[in-house]
Amino acid sequence: MTLLDLTPRVATGDRLSTLPVIVIGAGPIGLATAAHLVDRGIDVTVLEAGDSVGAAVRSWGHTRLFSPWKHLVDPVAQAMLESSGWVLPDPEGAPTGAELVASYLEPLAALEPIASTIRTGVRVLAVTREGMDRTRSTARSATPFAVRVTTATGVEELSARAVIDASGTYSTPNSLSSNGLDLLGFDDIRDAVTPALPDVLGRDRARFAGRRTTVVGAGHSAANTLLALAELARQETGTTVTWLIRNTRAVRVSSSPDDELPDRARLGSRVDEAVGAGLVNVVDGFEIIRARRSSSGVELAGHRHGEAVTHETDLVVNATGFRPDLHMLREVRLELDEIVEAPRRLAPLIDPNVHSCGTVEPHGFRELTHPEKGFFIVGMKSYGRAPTFLLATGYEQVRSVAAWLAGDLESASRVDLTLPATGVCSTDLGAGVGCCS
Template identity: 65%
Template sequence: MTLVDLTIPSTRTDRLDGLPVAIVGAGPIGLAAAAHLAERGIPFEVSEAGDTIADSINRWGHTRLFSPWRHLVDPAARRLLEASGWQHPREDGLPTGAELVEEYLRPLAALPQIAPHLVTGAEVTAISRDGADRTRTSGREATPFVLRIAGRDGVRDVRARAVIDASGTYRTPNSLASSGLDPLGADDVRDLVTHALPDVLGRDRGRFAGKHTIVVGAGHSAANTLLKLAELADTVPGTTATWVIRNSSAIRVSSSAEDELPARASIGGRVDSLVTQGRIRLVDRFETVRLRRDDDRVTLIGQRAGALEELTADVIVNATGFRPDLGMLREIRLDLDDIVEAPRRLAPLIDPNVHSCGTVQPHGFAELAHPEQNFFIAGMKSYGRAPTFLLATGYEQVRSIVAHLAGDVAAASNVELVLPATGVCSSSLTDTAASASSCCGPASPSSCA
């Protein structure tokens, strides 16, 4: 493994002087990074692929978060906002994703310290060093980064002195198949498979009302959708749901009684009750291998108890979690864990095979560093395929990273993080349960806050 100097920021050279720090993604973590850079007077540019800030959150904005407002606002962002007259929402309130955007992220992005340096509709498709692919070592640390950005006016290259990739994972869901590959037949039924957290009671109601839905996944995003389907069934006859998981139980959802976030703690009991009442059919130990179109319906085919089993529905919800998009980083020298796809020093703290608590050890720039000096992955993407990311974690990550980039060694190294526990810890899980908690990949957007 290549060692990285974690104590001394890279030496500034003429090629780096005056260049901004590039932030990829204008979600909560990217905007928090911008706030910290603004406070320290460090130039930055934010590129957001979506047409609006926090584009991914807007897609599941109907969903209520588990964390109260006191865990959702970055300290530097709060200082900048309050100086402009903004008032913090009620500390114990539980916002929806849309409310998080409207009441916090949009005002933050509109601040004069941030707005001129933020571009939407600007997708970063690749990152490298200017004139140096990943094989070239000589002078690498003194060479600017180059980001290829596809925007409304075409494709351009932008140079930066450092990069914080806070692009998230919502755009890259895990596969329905247990192998991690797309199931055979997936291309034939893409119109009958939806992304996680559809708006069952609102925008997408017509797709689910009076229909049979299969929800695949053992995490909180699956549980959220099942609860909404049960609510829809109360008013629309013929609305039914089948819950498919690949292990014997959904331990992360069902074992959350001791969760310190009450809204998250309650979800397991509510879903379990619906299963017990027969309002939701639970199919466990199901390993998906193939999808098949049957006229206007879709059939899920999998291995169960040593035999093939078929489940047919009108629509399938893929709630199997998310994974990082690493294709854009092909020319960057990364040090990622082979299993979790998180930075190697962070991975042991969050690997669901050995650790599944919401509370992780404090970590900052040192755990997030790569052989590519002054390149960092932060936020949900830093967790790779591991679950239960919380916004407060990302806020502390970018605070430490920005302090490091500013040369403030003491502040960068003094990492403090207190998170609400999930009540599900590896010390109390069997091997089977631990693997169950990891089967659906990273946390759903509803549990990442």
Template identity: 55%
Template sequence: MTMTLNVPPRTSDARLNGLPVAIIGAGPVGLAAAAQLLERGVDVIIYEAGETAGSAITQWGHTRLFSPWEYLVDEAAARLLDTANWDAPPAHKLPYGRDLVEQYLAPLAATPELAPRIRYRHRVTDVTRQGMDRTRSVGRASAPFQLRIDGPDGTDEMLARAVIDTSGTYGSSNALGSNGLNPTGSESVEANLSHALPDVLGRERERFAGKHVVVVGAGHSAANTLLKLATLAKEEPDTTVTWVIRRARPTRVYGSAADELEARGQLGSATHELVTSGAVTLLDSFEIDRLAPADNGRVTITGRRRGEPTKIDADIVVNATGFRPNLDMLREIRISLDEVVEAPRALASLIDPNEHSCGTVYPHGVAELAHPEPNFFIAGMKSYGRAPTFLLLTGYEQVRSIADELAGNHAAARIVQLVLPETGVCSTDLNTESSSCCTTAGPDKAEANCAADSTEPGGESTEVANTAGCCG
């Protein structure tokens, strides 16, 4: 039997009058959504789990972006900042993550228009319709959204006319296990596990110095961490580094000499040199099955390499395997996600990492982001599910399109204006001060904040991871 999804008709919106649009996450895409909506006369309220705007970005604030400032600022956000006499950073300079927060997101969140609308330390735990679970259809489109929120003063609920989830993915890492699950025994060695992009040369230096560190993952976050660990090993000779990947070869990281992103090419060649020189030991074709405590507070990694049982003893394991969306809070609303990528179904085929790099992802907006639940949208890194090709300017265009839709400008919402070149990655720790990042692929806009791997941080607070100038 063939089953079709029941999408209720849009009826009277009288119950929605006077209610704001709720935005989940005060990262770059969430704040851009608020700025776009306010320009159109649509009221908003923003819920941020962290203590500041872009709080997830601060966790990898020591990482430099590939993209210069000219590609990191949303147009509506810039107009808000201009009214506050914002001193824009040099357009062609490459910022660190912390610069993105301090010089852009914090001033934006402090503008008179946005500051009163942001609720910090408020984590949205559930989204539903007032008086309706996901099985109820009659009158659904006209019922307000109901959000349950954990805040400093306890649990509260609020109503909204629409919801934009920009909570990102940074708080939801992929598993270390090759089967998509955390390896057996992970809970017994939590003290030995590290998040992606640790601050190896800064605040976490003492933890890594003189240790055997295993970095798991075949993307650019792993490469960044390997480069920092190699630097640390020169200063702390007892530091040793092993790189574990499931693939037969780290082709995606190594790239090619013809890479049109010079900084990405340098990152790949530098990582390759670490392996060929012996500074980093590469274990390819390795599938992790189990983690267990070892002597002297270490951890034993058990798995298979090319079908043969293999063990590694280490002090620290860095999980640089990427991120996935946390969908728990959306269980009572009707969302339609691709069963593989976990992105909105109409978007999934456009961003499938088996077919696309970030430069070949088609521009998209509200038409691809819509769900069977009217006026509910997932935007930013979280909209890409497990796909690794998210672009920050793509997130800005997503929320511009959504803002037009919610403001009643339906035709404008479907005119997607972003032009994307064939390039990738978004962040590196190579000591370059500026870069064109991406070449212009069209007369209107050049997309310059690419991510070639889901191991890069998400664009929003998560959140999340959110979420940021780097991509997940």
């Protein structure tokens, strides 16, 4: 394992010191990162692939989070906003994704000097060092990063003194296949598959009404979709709902009397009620191997309790969770856990087999450090495939990283965070936002 270098700041030669820190992603964590860097007087550029800030959150804007406002706003960002007259919404109220964007992300992004740091419609293709692949070591930490991007006008490379990847995981869902590889036959059924958290009772209603839908996945985004489909089944004749899970039970969607987020605690019981009422048919222990078009819709084939089985449906909702896009980081020297693909020092703290959202220990730049000095993955993407991320955790991450970049090792090392107590939890959102209901 590479020795951990705790020296504050990245090397700053004459040119390096003139370059900005590049932040990838303008979601809640990316914008909070910008706020912390601006607050410390560090030049920053935020690159957002979407046409506006919070693009991933907007895609599931109809969904209500189960974290209340008091856990969703970064403290430094809040101070900046309040200095302009902004008022925090009801601290105990839980917003929808759309409300989070409209009442927090958009006002924050509109503040000067935050607004001038943001470039939208810029997709990051790769990160490397100028003139170096990952095998070159001489003067590496003193060499600027090169961030290759694509924009409306073509491909270009941007230089940076440091890079913070807050891009989330929403654009890279896990496979429907139980073995983690691309599902055999997926191209044949692609048009029948929707990503997690479709707007079943709103924008996407016509797509699901009167049809057979199978939701694959055992987390909270699956539960939210099941509840919406159950309501649609009450309203629209011919609408049927199947919940297909790989395990023998949906351990992530369970209620706990000790959960300090009551909306999350109620989620499991609401799904149980829908199952008990016959609105949701549960098929457990189903390991999907392949898919194909059939004469009546889509056929999922696999094994269930050791026997070959098939399942017929019209539509499939992929709520299997997310994984980080590491291809864009192929030329960066990373140190990742071999199981969850999180930074190696962070992985034991977030192992979903041991921890829930509220039992993750506070952590900062030390746990997020890679052999590539000046490069950090923060937010949901820092958790790799672990589904236990909360926004408040990400805000503490970026506070610590910004302090380290500013040379304030004392502040960077002082990590303190109180999270709501939880039972079992899962975000399954990939956008780095926190849990939803």
